[in-house]
Amino acid sequence: MVVRVGRVVARVAVLAGAGLAVLLAGLPVAAPVWAHSRLLGTDPADGTTVTSVLPAVTLTFNEVVRADLSTVLVERAADHTGYGDGPAQVVDHELRQPVRPLRSGDYRVAWRAISVDGHPVQGEFRFTVALPPDREPAAATPDKVRTPVAGGGGPATWWWAAGAVVALVAVAAGLIRVRRRPVGTR
Incomplete structure (x- = not known):
């Protein structure tokens, strides 16, 4: 037995x-320390008021994130309409989301970035656009398709x-x- x-x-x-x-x-x-990406700042910053035309929303991280798996949703708070203009782009430590012309109002940015080690990080922030009347863009047809930000883990998961x-x-x-x-x- x-x-x-x-x-x-x-x-x-x-x-x-x-x-x-x-x-x-x-x-x-190749991950010697196993540190994950961390958001260092945004442009525009959380809670600020923008008084000029904004071509993009930029998130700065402590390390490079993967553009192919990261998402940034820029939406008008009043009607939840998306204003992203094409896919998000990564240059060095910045994740940049081009936007359609934003009219005055409150906006929410929900983001999800994937570290190079596959670990997802996500969050959101808000800002306000207050343009002078002569700088206000014509009403544009915004992107009505919302990109989901929350969800399951990345490739490492x-x-x-x-x-x-x-x-x-x-x-x-x-x-x-x-x-x-x-x-x-x-």
């Missing part, structure tokens, strides 16, 4: 180790989940295999 239990424990340990190796294979290797599933399946398969074997071959 002791020999059988020892073999089962050894097999489970080997399978769990294999699952852990698969899990760790998906982790970023999926690697962890996939690795955990593989590890659990490997352990379960090992236990089933040991139980199904005839008594004389254990």
Whole structure:
């Protein structure tokens, strides 16, 4: 009986180790500190009033973020209409969202950025546009499609989940295999 239990424990340990190796294979290797992106500031700043034409909203981070997985939603607070003009762009540590001409009013910016290590960070801020009457743009047709900002994790989250599933399946398969074997071959 002791020999059988020892073999089962050894097999489970080997399978769990294999699952852990698969899990760790998906982790970023070049991240020496595992620090995540952090928002340092925005332009316009939270709670400020803009009195000139604003071509873009800019978010500055402590490190580079991924443009292909990051989103910035600029919407008029009164009617939740989006004013983004094309995809967000990343230059150095800045995530820049071009906007259609903003009329005077209150605006909300909801953002979600993905660090190069796959960790998502998100937040929101608000600002007001108060243009002089002679600088007020003509009423434009804003972008009515809202881009979702909140949601699940980035690529690193999926690697962890996939690795955990593989590890659990490997352990379960090992236990089933040991139980199904005839008594004389254990």
